[in-house]
Amino acid sequence: MSTNLETLEGAWSANPGGLLFAQYAEALHREGRTRDAQSILADGMARWPKHFSGRLLKGRLAMDMGDLETARAAFQEAVDQDNNSPAALRSLAVVLGKQQYQRQAIDLWVRLSLLDPDNPDAAATARR
Numbered sequence: 001m002s003t004n005l006e007t008l009e010g011a012w013s014a015n016p017g018g019l020l021f022a023q024y025a026e027a028l029h030r031e032g033r034t035r036d037a038q039s040i041l042a043d044g045m046a047r048w049p050k051h052f053s054g055r056l057l058k059g060r061l062a063m064d065m066g067d068l069e070t071a072r073a074a075f076q077e078a079v080d081q082d083n084n085s086p087a088a089l090r091s092l093a094v095v096l097g098k099q100q101y102q103r104q105a106i107d108l109w110v111r112l113s114l115l116d117p118d119n120p121d122a123a124a125t126a127r128r
Contacts, residue, residue, distance in 0.1 A: 011024075019051070021040055022044060025044065029057075029060075037061060041054060055074050055077050056088060060091070069099075071091075089111060089115070
């Protein structure tokens with residue numbers, strides 16, 4: 001077990017339900033404990049429904065599990081919360097592309113390339 005995970009587990013034990021939930025769930029996921037990560041994330045999102053990093057993590061976990069619809073909804077909520085977030089825009093564009101919503105995905109890549117002109121992935125994808 002990594003030191004970071006141990007530290008986060010200790011902090012979580014001392015303050016269950018705190019804002020540390022997204023970091024803790026991310027660490028659990030990196031250690032291959034996806035079910036534990038989902039449980040912590042679900043609890044945290046119930047307590048802190050507008051937690052931006054939690055929304056992004058929910059989408060990434062869903063994508064890793066092959067649940068593209070849940071991922072799309074989570075990333076869309078993140079974009080709705082912060083429509084200038086490169087991470088949210090990129091994640092939503094990726095999942096839309098995987099779902100064959102190419103026009104919407106390209107629109108997001110174009111938007112991302114305008115927000116972050118130095119992003120080579122956004123510029124290259126937007127030109128396709």
